Amino acid sequence: MTENKRVLLVHPEISRTKYNFAGIIDNEPLELEYIWAVLEKAGFEPHIWDGQVEREPFVKRLHELGPFAVYICGRTRQEGFMREYARAAKETGAVTMIGGLHAQRCFRRFFNDDTDFVLTGYDPELVADILTGKSTEDMNSLCWKRDGHWVVNKAVPHDIRRLIRPDRTYFYQHQDRYRYLEMLPAAHVRTSYSCPYRCSFCIRNRMNCGVYAQRDIADVVDEIAGIDCDNIYLIDDDFLFDEKRLEEFVSLIIQRKIHKRYVCYGRADFVASHPELMKKLAGIGLYYVLTGIEATDDAHLNAYSKRCDNEVNERAVRILNSLGVNMMGMFIVDLDFTAADFRSIWKWAVKNDLKHAAVSIFTPEMNTELIKEYKDRLITRDPSHWDYLHVVAKPSKMSVKRYYFHYHILLIRLFLRAWRQGIYDFIDYRFFIGSMVKNLFRFGG
Numbered sequence: 451m452t453e454n455k456r457v458l459l460v461h462p463e464i465s466r467t468k469y470n471f472a473g474i475i476d477n478e479p480l481e482l483e484y485i486w487a488v489l490e491k492a493g494f495e496p497h498i499w500d501g502q503v504e505r506e507p508f509v510k511r512l513h514e515l516g517p518f519a520v521y522i523c524g525r526t527r528q529e530g531f532m533r534e535y536a537r538a539a540k541e542t543g544a545v546t547m548i549g550g551l552h553a554q555r556c557f558r559r560f561f562n563d564d565t566d567f568v569l570t571g572y573d574p575e576l577v578a579d580i581l582t583g584k585s586t587e588d589m590n591s592l593c594w595k596r597d598g599h600w601v602v603n604k605a606v607p608h609d610i611r612r613l614i615r616p617d618r619t620y621f622y623q624h625q626d627r628y629r630y631l632e633m634l635p636a637a638h639v640r641t642s643y644s645c646p647y648r649c650s651f652c653i654r655n656r657m658n659c660g661v662y663a664q665r666d667i668a669d670v671v672d673e674i675a676g677i678d679c680d681n682i683y684l685i686d687d688d689f690l691f692d693e694k695r696l697e698e699f700v701s702l703i704i705q706r707k708i709h710k711r712y713v714c715y716g717r718a719d720f721v722a723s724h725p726e727l728m729k730k731l732a733g734i735g736l737y738y739v740l741t742g743i744e745a746t747d748d749a750h751l752n753a754y755s756k757r758c759d760n761e762v763n764e765r766a767v768r769i770l771n772s773l774g775v776n777m778m779g780m781f782i783v784d785l786d787f788t789a790a791d792f793r794s795i796w797k798w799a800v801k802n803d804l805k806h807a808a809v810s811i812f813t814p815e816m817n818t819e820l821i822k823e824y825k826d827r828l829i830t831r832d833p834s835h836w837d838y839l840h841v842v843a844k845p846s847k848m849s850v851k852r853y854y855f856h857y858h859i860l861l862i863r864l865f866l867r868a869w870r871q872g873i874y875d876f877i878d879y880r881f882f883i884g885s886m887v888k889n890l891f892r893f894g895g
């Protein structure tokens with residue numbers, strides 16, 4: 451085996467335009483930190499390059515470090531960067547591995563000369579298994595090349611109870627950057643993987659081969675106790691799911707006298723049907739709940755198979771507001787929207803006193819039934835547009851230009867409202883509103 455033990459673990463930048471969420475939400479590269487821990491244990495020398503926070507360009511770092519292997523992860527919108535970095539790494543003669551959320555489902559998009567392996571599972575041990583030369587023939591959740599032809603091994607769900615502690619050295623070195631809004635720094639903790647629900651627009655429930663898996667909650671609390679950071683971002687696709695497990699979480703946090711603030715994803719129906727439990731969670735420091743409100747009317751909620759109605763959504767906001775927990779209400783602007791539908795989101799936020807709102811453009815995800823449905827309406831195939839900020843398929847009730855116009859007007863109104871209410875005071879509002887107004891004239895009007 452080579453004497454060079456250096457492995458570069460890469461998370462590319464989110465975008466190269468300034469119109470993104472850099473400086474507002476920057477995520478700790480937890481997946482890479484898990485791989486780091488596994489590689490170190492196996493005798494390798496891992497290094498991370500995260501495009502969200504690094505000042506030194508990737509290629510410069512690559513040449514300085516001279517790793518023998520490079521692992522690159524990312525989401526759909528980062529596909530172009532992932533390919534570019536794989537090409538640069540291959541030119542140096544390194545072994546190249548691609549993994550992460552996008553590769554798990556759309557692995558064939560990386561079948562090219564610059565890539566040696568595509569990982570289709572969540573298990574961080576896979577990277578060490580490949581690099582220690584284990585036989586790829588019977589390695590699950592892996593695509594590899596035999597005599598120049600790609601072989602697709604079976605993907606299997608990962609038992610996340612086997613995860614070892616991530617190595618957070620890189621996080622601690624960049625505490626001035628990793629944040630969730632005003633929660634700076636915010637450390638990521640995963641307690642479960644995938645989602646037990648089946649909302650039709652979502653791909654989170656397809657992760658881990660569609661199998662929802664939970665870690666032991668006592669182990670999660672133990673991990674949280676050991677993190678030197680006051681803000682914990684529980685990055686499960688749905689943390690508010692298992693009532694008994696959450697009761698245990700609250701008890702253990704109290705028992706161990708842990709005083710931190712938490713942000714998590716949680717469905718409105720859970721919040722609405724568990725007001726007492728939400729009160730207990732608020733009592734131990736729950737600060738933000740990120741909730742997919744999605745739509746202001748039951749017709750859209752039903753079409754999305756959300757298993758939730760508007761009355762429940764409204765009750766959930768009331769409960770969290772009464773407890774002093776911030777709901778980040780996440781909405782989808784559908785491609786069948788009229789001008790009135792765009793306005794309805796604004797009105798809903800005002801009526802329900804929802805202070806924090808985020809809006810995504812309806813995006814049929816790659817390699818799903820949904821994208822087949824929208825096949826004839828697609829107006830782009832550029833993966834960087836799969837960022838929920840771009841229209842990727844033709845709207846049905848107005849032109850693309852008009853659609854962007856209404857979308858940007860909605861964003862500006864929500865932003866101005868947030869500004870007036872004094873939330874997110876760390877944001878450069880003038881810059882963001884300026885960008886939105888510019889986009890209003892670039893895309894719409």
Ligand code: SF4
Nearest residue numbers: 645647649652654687
């Ligand atoms: S939208 Fe939320 S609840 Fe629905 S499948 Fe996705 S992660 Fe699960």
